[in-house]
Amino acid sequence: KLSAPTLSRLPQYLRYLEALHAEGTGHVTSAELADVLGVSDALTRKDVSTLGHSGRAGRGYSVEALRYTIARILGVTSGRRVLLVGAGNLGAALMSYQGFGDRGMNITAVADNDPEKIGQLHGGHKVLDINDIGTDHDMELAIVAVPGDVAQGVADTLVAAGLTGILNFAPRRLHVPDHVIVRTVDLSAELQILAFHRDGASG
Amino acid sequence: KLSAPTLSRLPQYLRYLEALHAEGTGHVTSAELADVLGVSDALTRKDVSTLGHSGRAGRGYSVEALRYTIARILGVTSGRRVLLVGAGNLGAALMSYQGFGDRGMNITAVADNDPEKIGQLHGGHKVLDINDIGTDHDMELAIVAVPGDVAQGVADTLVAAGLTGILNFAPRRLHVPDHVIVRTVDLSAELQILAFHRDGASG
Numbered sequence: 001k002l003s004a005p006t007l008s009r010l011p012q013y014l015r016y017l018e019a020l021h022a023e024g025t026g027h028v029t030s031a032e033l034a035d036v037l038g039v040s041d042a043l044t045r046k047d048v049s050t051l052g053h054s055g056r057a058g059r060g061y062s063v064e065a066l067r068y069t070i071a072r073i074l075g076v077t078s079g080r081r082v083l084l085v086g087a088g089n090l091g092a093a094l095m096s097y098q099g100f101g102d103r104g105m106n107i108t109a110v111a112d113n114d115p116e117k118i119g120q121l122h123g124g125h126k127v128l129d130i131n132d133i134g135t136d137h138d139m140e141l142a143i144v145a146v147p148g149d150v151a152q153g154v155a156d157t158l159v160a161a162g163l164t165g166i167l168n169f170a171p172r173r174l175h176v177p178d179h180v181i182v183r184t185v186d187l188s189a190e191l192q193i194l195a196f197h198r199d200g201a202s203g
Numbered sequence: 204k205l206s207a208p209t210l211s212r213l214p215q216y217l218r219y220l221e222a223l224h225a226e227g228t229g230h231v232t233s234a235e236l237a238d239v240l241g242v243s244d245a246l247t248r249k250d251v252s253t254l255g256h257s258g259r260a261g262r263g264y265s266v267e268a269l270r271y272t273i274a275r276i277l278g279v280t281s282g283r284r285v286l287l288v289g290a291g292n293l294g295a296a297l298m299s300y301q302g303f304g305d306r307g308m309n310i311t312a313v314a315d316n317d318p319e320k321i322g323q324l325h326g327g328h329k330v331l332d333i334n335d336i337g338t339d340h341d342m343e344l345a346i347v348a349v350p351g352d353v354a355q356g357v358a359d360t361l362v363a364a365g366l367t368g369i370l371n372f373a374p375r376r377l378h379v380p381d382h383v384i385v386r387t388v389d390l391s392a393e394l395q396i397l398a399f400h401r402d403g404a405s406g
């Protein structure tokens with residue numbers, strides 16, 4: 001029902017709706033939402049109607065109702081429990097990031113394989129031994145912030161432990177069974193693509 | 204000439220070609236490249252022919268020649284000079300990341316507006332005052348790792364200083380002139396989209 005492009009816009013709509021809600025604004029027009037995202041008004045109307053909402057002429061959509069619908073779809077209302085694997089440089093930054101909790105993504109556990117880190121407090125979390133993660137837990141998602149050469153092994157461990165969604169920062173393509181979803185963020189590639197466009201070489 | 208989907212695959216081809224080069228492999232087939240990226244063989248052949256390379260039946264493409272072509276397109280051969288703005292949690296992780304330098308993206312300066320950080324050494328860089336960044340520098344790209352509410356102001360400063368490519372981590376849409384390119388990475392949105400797919404709610 002929801003296309004991938006529509007889905008990828010929902011977090012941005014939600015962020016703006018939350019700001020409106022915080023300042024007590026009751027209604028928002030599709031034109032205003034479209035402007036915030038930098039897309040056409042027609043596209044925004046289409047997105048919002050896919051969500052089952054219709055605006056009242058001249059007043060627009062109810063901020064509260066639209067906010068709740070999107071938050072529910074994105075799982076923000078229920079809150080997600082996230083396991084972070086890798087208490088290194090990147091892991092330390094991710095642990096401290098308020099933005100995850102604000103959007104219902106709560107890092108509830110941190111695991112590593114370094115004996116110097118296991119059992120110690122990092123970012124308020126007692127670091128667990130990755131090899132002790134069994135199936136008896138209530139986490140659904142994992143963030144992989146370990147070196148590239150061990151990332152596949154870590155992914156295998158997570159799949160065996162029953163995690164079904166992985167956000168991967170290691171510059172490797174992870175192979176997982178069909179019921180598991182992986183999204184890879186490659187920050188170096190982002191910079192390389194930026195450099196390419198800047199050169200105007202795509203002309 | 205180069206489509207956006209083809210461009211977004213180049214960093215992954217390059218990463219694999221570099222690994223082959225490091226182990227002394229001279230040739231690679233389109234089928235092998237396709238398998239690494241998880242795309243079809245036909246798509247890889249199309250990508251590589253857009254780059255002006257053709258394989259020899261049975262042997263495939265020259266690893267060295269293909270590697271050099273892609274590295275040049277992505278600006279790796281010349282090396283890029285990158286300004287990092289924001290020496291906070293995320294900035295600290297990004298400063299220490301070897302992966303950027305390996306791919307020609309060199310963080311050559313770090314700027315902040317916090318008097319406690321300016322003039323101090325962070326990750327081997329003496330932190331500059333963002334307000335001192337004039338136009339007399341040789342940096343082309345910037346990474347923005349500052350809080351959302353100041354990100355637009357920082358972007359304005361960078362545009363005035365002549366930077367034409369921005370990798371933005373703040374959860375805000377930045378408004379810049381047409382000659383400046385912005386790519387935004389929203390890590391919370393990545394988790395939200397992962398959570399949505401995991402629920403299978405898109406069925």
Ligand SMILES: NC(=O)c1ccc[n+]([C@@H]2O[C@H](COP(=O)([O-])OP(=O)(O)OC[C@H]3O[C@@H](n4cnc5c(N)ncnc54)[C@H](O)[C@@H]3O)[C@@H](O)[C@H]2O)c1
Pocket residue numbers: 085086087088089090091111112113114117130144145146147148150153154169170171187188296297298299300302
């Ligand atoms: N630092 C960054 O800003 C950055 C940016 C982009 C991508 N990355 C990628 O993120 C990953 C982490 O980078 P980093 O800079 O934090 O590295 P790091 O070396 O600082 O941290 C890696 C952590 O992973 C742990 N680890 C290693 N093997 C493990 C295993 N088998 N099981 C569990 N934990 C294990 C280590 O003990 C360490 O704590 C790397 O793949 C890197 O390429 C990092």
Ligand SMILES: NC(=O)c1ccc[n+]([C@@H]2O[C@H](COP(=O)([O-])OP(=O)(O)OC[C@H]3O[C@@H](n4cnc5c(N)ncnc54)[C@H](O)[C@@H]3O)[C@@H](O)[C@H]2O)c1
Pocket residue numbers: 093094095096097099288289290291292293294314315316317320333347348349350351353356357372373374390391
């Ligand atoms: N920490 C993470 O893992 C993470 C993850 C995703 C996104 N982000 C985003 O990245 C940004 C940085 O996050 P953080 O956790 O590093 O925050 P932080 O508060 O630890 O660091 C922010 C840094 O920006 C500096 N700064 C503030 N205003 C500035 C200005 N006007 N000019 C120059 N420097 C200025 C501060 O002095 C500080 O050093 C935020 O927008 C956050 O939403 C962070």
